Amino acid sequence: MPSPTQQDIEAFEQTTQQRVASEALLVDVDGFEGPLDVLLTLARTQKVDLRKISILELSMQYLKFVEQAKKLRIELAADYLVMAAWLAFLKSRLLLPPDPTDEGPSAEELAAHLAFQLERLEAMRRSAAKLMARDQMGRDFFARGIPEAVSQNRKVTYTATILDLMQAYAYIKTKDNFEPLHMRERDRLFTMEQALGRMRTLIGHAIEWGDLNQFLPDGWRDDPKFRRSATASTFAAALELVKEGKLEIRQEETFSPIQLKTKGSE
Amino acid sequence: MTKDQNDTLFDAPPIAEQERMVEAILFATAEPITKKAIADRLPHGCDVSEALAHLRKRYEGRGVKLVKVGDGWAFRTAPDLGFLMQKERFETRKLSRAAIETLAIIAYHQPTTRAEIEEIRGVSVSRGTLDLLLELDWIKLGRRRMTPGRPVTFIVTQVFLDHFGLESERDLPGIKELRDTGLLDNRPAPGGLMGETSQEDDDSDLENTDQDDMFE
């Protein structure tokens, strides 16, 4: 029996390492972030550049990993089984001569993409590690500890144009010519002239003190808008008549009824 | 190797380095920090007082200043730059009708008294209106009138003339010109000043409202 060659020994050691590694994988299956993570870990045991990795060998490693898991009754998540099925398919495609009638991507293309995925995942992991190794704020460098608040001041600028000024003045100077807008809009208005005419006919009868509202015309007492207008004009007319010396007016206190009586009659 | 061993094994860093350290500490701490607290953070053997003195000098005349606050030290904005810490929001408002009318009367009738303004407008002039015009520097006090009570008069200012693009008060268009330009038209200008109902803050207005309610 020939003694084992150096190559044999290396091959043996490698498979041993692989076995140990894959057993470690099984123990650790919860620590993996999905089947791609397992594949990447297995790929590292091949000790070659990921670009030169044997996808065929990797597929077999992975299938063995799943097989052992089954043997040890370890529940693998569905993801891992889907990957196993796919790799079994890929393995057979890689081993068999290509079927010329087969459409779609070749086994080599599929294998190349898997290799790309592994390389990309590894690159992202390396980048993530580099990122986290950077100086970080709040750990290695710091922001200003006593920021000063910016206070908000509101500044109001008033503007007016020469036209505003002239219009305002023009308005003042011609105001008397206007009939105030709100007067025009009112229809329920008892005018001062009407009130004065009415009062002149009434004062002859006002021998005793009587409330101002008694002098309001019929039909103007109920609706507040009518009453207001009639009250104002009747009061104004009464003042006018007081001025003429025909009427006396009195009020006991603020807000108490205003009372009228013909002058001279006692 | 622990920090303590470090401290005893090595000399204090050079003063320039101590200054850097103190600078970083003062920058990052959330409140003024005492010399003692700074010293506690620095490697053994540092001279905080000297580092602070260096630093204070370095920041002399800069945008921030090293100041003593109580028994602590802190960076603060240089006092002359405080205005940068205030954000100003500019708001442009149109002058109220009460104010523009009052201003117009003063401009056309100056020097004029408050009583005269009230007589022309037919309503009292609120103190706020005159204050605003004074504050805007558009009117100022003229000579007192030599009549009983010696009332103050108001006149317009150079700022007023500048703002309205007038060379002198005599440049204000006269009544005839106003009429010629159609400004004295009896019809209220659409959406203009004349159409607006008076919303001035004058006292007389307040009284009117009260009376309205009285008669309801």
Next chain:
Amino acid sequence: MTKDQNDTLFDAPPIAEQERMVEAILFATAEPITKKAIADRLPHGCDVSEALAHLRKRYEGRGVKLVKVGDGWAFRTAPDLGFLMQKERFETRKLSRAAIETLAIIAYHQPTTRAEIEEIRGVSVSRGTLDLLLELDWIKLGRRRMTPGRPVTFIVTQVFLDHFGLESERDLPGIKELRDTGLLDNRPAPGGLMGETSQEDDDSDLENTDQDDMFE
């Protein structure tokens, strides 16, 4: 006289004075501030870029340094002095491997969709991982991708750049090499056969939001 008139009447202050002003503004804030925001607070006519260049040079080798963060500028303590700031250090929750990898994928591939992150990691991304990164304000939503379903994309924020001391996304470690070797290409699976990365439906994820995988 209005402010605008003022601005045109007077020249901008000398550059040394502008530098002081920018220094004061930057010292007063903890967040990076854009050139535009600085300019808005300075007198009219100031050259913010030049003032910043002067300032950056002035603080070279000091205990604090002027850094560019995205389109903002800020003072930060020199990284070699971090050891002095034990008290200011805030404990960041230790991020899980899933969160760190997701963050790196977003940073290097941005704008990137959730499906792309899952394709790269070969495993579904839990809702909690993205929520955590959003909460840290390190990622935010970018534009929707103009592909079927119009999926949202994720991009990193200025806070992320600030936290990792990056001037821009272009300064991510090794990004140029990754791009040159094609590892940042969006290379879809040939024939779309890879079944293992097709768990993109959010509903299932919402249910099994196991927060456990976020923290180690």
